[in-house]
Amino acid sequence: xxxxxxxxxxxxxxxxxxxxxxxxxxxxxxxxxxxxxxxxxxxxxxxxxxxxxxxxxxxxxxxxxxxxxxxxxxxxxxxxxxxxxxxxxxxxxxxxxxxxxxxxxxxxxxxxxxxxxxxxxxxxxxxxxxxxxxxxxxxxxxxxxxxxxxxxxxxxxxxxxxxxxxxxxxxxxxxxxxxxxxxxxxxxxxxxxxxxxxxxxxxxxxxxxxxxxxxxxxxxxxxxxxxxxxxxxxxxxxxxxxxxxxxxxxxxxxxxxxxxxxxxxxxxxxxxxxxxxxxxxxxxxxxxxxxxxxxxxxxxxxxxxxxxxxxxxxxxxxxxxxxxxxxxxxxxxxxxxxxxxxxxxxxxxxxxxxxxxxxxxxxxxxxxxxxxxxxxxxxxxxxxxxxxxxxxxxxxxxxxxxxxxxxxxxxxxxxxxxxxxxxxxxxxxxxxxxxxxxxxxxxxxxxxxxxxxxxxxxxxxxxxxxxxxxxxxxxxxxxxxxxxxxxxxxxxxxxxxxxxxxxxxxx
Amino acid sequence: xxxxxxxxxxxxxxxxxxxxxxxxxxxxxxxxxxxxxxxxxxxxxxxxxxxxxxxxxxxxxxxxxxxxxxxxxxxxxxxxxxxxxxxxxxxxxxxxxxxxxxxxxxxxxxxxxxxxxxxxxxxxxxxxxxxxxxxxxxxxxxxxxxxxxxxxxxxxxxxxxxxxxxxxxxxxxxxxxxxxxxxxxxxxxxxxxxxxxxxxxxxxxx
Numbered sequence: 227x228x229x230x231x232x233x234x235x236x237x238x239x240x241x242x243x244x245x246x247x248x249x250x251x252x253x254x255x256x257x258x259x260x261x262x263x264x265x266x267x268x269x270x271x272x273x274x275x276x277x278x279x280x281x282x283x284x285x286x287x288x289x290x291x292x293x294x295x296x297x298x299x300x301x302x303x304x305x306x307x308x309x310x311x312x313x314x315x316x317x318x319x320x321x322x323x324x325x326x327x328x329x330x331x332x333x334x335x336x337x338x339x340x341x342x343x344x345x346x347x348x349x350x351x352x353x354x355x356x357x358x359x360x361x362x363x364x365x366x367x368x369x370x371x372x373x374x375x376x377x378x379x380x381x382x383x384x385x386x387x388x389x390x391x392x393x394x395x396x397x398x399x400x401x402x403x404x405x406x407x408x409x410x411x412x413x414x415x416x417x418x419x420x421x422x423x424x425x426x427x428x429x430x431x432x433x434x435x436x437x438x439x440x441x442x443x444x445x446x447x448x449x450x451x452x453x454x455x456x457x458x459x460x461x462x463x464x465x466x467x468x469x470x471x472x473x474x475x476x477x478x479x480x481x482x483x484x485x486x487x488x489x490x491x492x493x494x495x496x497x498x499x500x501x502x503x504x505x506x507x508x509x510x511x512x513x514x515x516x517x518x519x520x521x522x523x524x525x526x527x528x529x530x531x532x533x534x535x536x537x538x539x540x541x542x543x544x545x546x547x548x549x550x551x552x553x554x555x556x557x558x559x560x561x562x563x564x565x566x567x568x569x570x571x572x573x574x575x576x577x578x579x580x581x582x583x584x585x586x587x588x589x590x591x592x593x594x595x596x597x598x599x600x601x602x603x604x605x606x607x608x609x610x611x612x613x614x615x616x617x618x619x620x621x622x623x624x625x626x627x628x629x630x631x632x633x634x635x636x637x638x639x640x641x642x643x644x645x646x647x648x649x650x651x652x653x654x655x656x657x658x659x660x661x662x663x664x665x666x667x668x669x670x671x672x673x674x675x676x677x678x679x680x681x682x683x684x685x686x687x688x689x690x691x692x693x694x695x696x697x698x699x700x701x702x703x704x705x706x707x708x709x710x711x712x713x714x715x716x717x718x719x720x721x722x723x724x725x726x727x728x729x730x731x732x733x
Numbered sequence: 734x735x736x737x738x739x740x741x742x743x744x745x746x747x748x749x750x751x752x753x754x755x756x757x758x759x760x761x762x763x764x765x766x767x768x769x770x771x772x773x774x775x776x777x778x779x780x781x782x783x784x785x786x787x788x789x790x791x792x793x794x795x796x797x798x799x800x801x802x803x804x805x806x807x808x809x810x811x812x813x814x815x816x817x818x819x820x821x822x823x824x825x826x827x828x829x830x831x832x833x834x835x836x837x838x839x840x841x842x843x844x845x846x847x848x849x850x851x852x853x854x855x856x857x858x859x860x861x862x863x864x865x866x867x868x869x870x871x872x873x874x875x876x877x878x879x880x881x882x883x884x885x886x887x888x889x890x891x892x893x894x895x896x897x898x899x900x901x902x903x904x905x906x907x908x909x910x911x912x913x914x915x916x917x918x919x920x921x922x923x924x925x926x927x928x929x930x931x932x933x934x935x936x937x938x939x
Contacts, residue, residue: 236802239799239801239802240799242799242800242801243799243800243801246800249842262845264845264848264849264910264913265849266848266849266911266912266913267913268848268909268910268913270836270845270848270910271836271842271845284772285772285833285836287836288835288836288906288910289836289906289909289910289915291913291915338845338846340846341846345849346845346846346847346848346849347845347846347848347849
């Protein structure tokens with residue numbers, strides 16, 4: 227059946243409407259801003275995306291001029307180019323939406339032609355790349371900043387490398403052996419000197435803990451000295467074999483309050499120890515050699531003074547007594563030297579017995595009675611408020627210590643001065659205290675009081691006698707008994723020496 | 734003058750008279766109107782309009798209107814008068830509506846090839862009128878670039894005064910697109926409802 231003309235037109239109109247709807251929907255949907263521009267540069271129609279980009283009210287784009295959306299010269303250039311060419315692709319332009327602001331867009335155009343192939347306008351599509359451009363700019367800035375940082379970092383790395391190399395060189399060439407342990411007490415560094423000391427390669431021990439050292443024969447003595455937890459030690463001697471003595475010190479490495487590890491310094495003191503030993507041996511031998519003739523002189527003088535060899539005149543007696551006293555001092559000095567060498571060689575033998583310190587003190591004081599009277603020194607002995615317990619000491623050595631302290635007090639107290647001695651319980655021990663009103667010890671020299679051969683500058687002017695060994699020996703005796711000795715002194719006003727001995731009971 | 738009652742704006746009698754005018758127009762003109770109502774009043778506005786048309790006895794579903802089909806031209810004036818009644822619009826709003834139709838319709842897409850040349854547009858205008866209206870004629874009586882004005886005559890097309898207002902808006906906006914100027918004004922200087930023999934529209938621009 228033939229379709230009527232009217233029906234055909236109706237179908238065509240339906241199709242046209244459908245097509246119109248399709249074009250409209252596509253135009254409205256398109257997310258890309260699109261408009262149609264007349265050859266005069268007038269926007270004839272703009273889609274919602276274009277209106278949004280240009281900040282137009284809905285349907286308000288029509289009739290607007292391109293000149294208002296771009297710089298005038300850019301708009302004219304675009305217009306000319308778009309009408310000349312078939313298409314323009316990705317022309318970057320500055321876009322100025324209504325109401326202000328600036329965006330960067332990529333412009334795309336496609337020319338439309340009339341019946342006679344003349345240009346009747348063009349489609350203009352815009353791609354807003356403002357964010358992209360800003361991001362690109364930011365990225366470039368970030369890249370530049372990053373490159374600068376990298377450059378700085380590289381410089382810092384180079385400096386750090388240089389520092390590391392320097393430090394490495396110092397560590398490698400350091401004359402002391404160095405061991406570095408981390409927080410977990412595992413060895414992280416061993417320098418060549420330390421390798422040399424122990425005769426071991428670092429590769430065999432790096433990463434091992436101190437406790438694991440005990441399984442390595444060369445490191446056993448060190449492991450014993452350091453203990454499992456790397457205890458803090460200072461200048462402890464460690465004998466490695468027969469001809470190597472090390473002085474070991476540990477130092478905690480910290481950054482702020484953070485514990486980073488422990489540094490162990492191994493200082494070779496073999497030569498110093500050998501010199502010291504030779505010196506001690508020399509003194510010991512010399513003293514021994516001197517003691518025999520001095521004893522012979524002593525007894526000869528004694529015989530002369532006692533008249534065993536015949537009667538002597540008063541003048542002769544006077545000379546002989548002076549000589550006898552000098553010889554006694556010489557013997558005392560030699561004995562002190564011998565004691566010092568025994569202390570240093572560890573041969574100072576102690577024979578402890580349970581005894582009463584009060585008795586020792588009284589006995590010592592009795593020996594100084596004449597001298598105290600001669601110097602008219604007022605001696606005050608303060609009795610303890612309670613009974614003192616007996617203590618376990620080597621009587622001869624403690625007597626010697628007390629004697630040294632009393633002797634010093636008398637020597638350095640001017641005639642008419644005062645000495646006060648007291649004994650009392652102090653905690654779990656007994657405290658001996660001797661206070662004099664003597665010349666005192668200069669403040670600057672107080673640190674050296676217990677050193678060998680030390681004599682205060684002021685006492686050397688006052689009293690020429692004295693070996694400077696008494697306090698060294700005394701300190702060693704007190705400490706060998708587990709005690710402690712100290713003093714307080716003020717130059718010109720006097721000195722107080724104190725020691726405490728633990729009140730141990732004999733088992 | 735006094736306050737006009739709703740009856741004086743549009744009623745069945747007026748609608749019947751307008752719908753009886755022997756002229757037809759393309760459906761696109763009605764669709765443009767509906768789109769403008771949606772823009773200004775929302776989708777509910779279109780429903781109100783459809784209901785009012787039905788009540789007047791001339792039902793019309795805008796989504797069923799075919800853009801290129803012909804419908805009684807009286808619908809245009811009935812539509813304009815109903816916007817005054819339903820939404821309180823004035824002549825200026827109707828002028829806007831018809832101006833809007835220029836930029837938001839198939840008109841631009843179909844006739845865009847003439848918008849780049851005033852001469853072509855003047856030459857084409859009577860033809861376009863004939864393609865869109867089955868009655869009346871449109872003619873450019875005068876076009877003066879130097880003095881920046883045009884004179885357009887519409888003959889033998891008498892619907893209602895509201896259509897004259899619509900023509901002002903339409904001619905104003907189509908001129909804007911053709912001459913690339915925002916400062917365009919169009920006023921009817923002669924009208925058959927004022928006892929002139931035809932409608933004359935003076936378009937001036939800056």
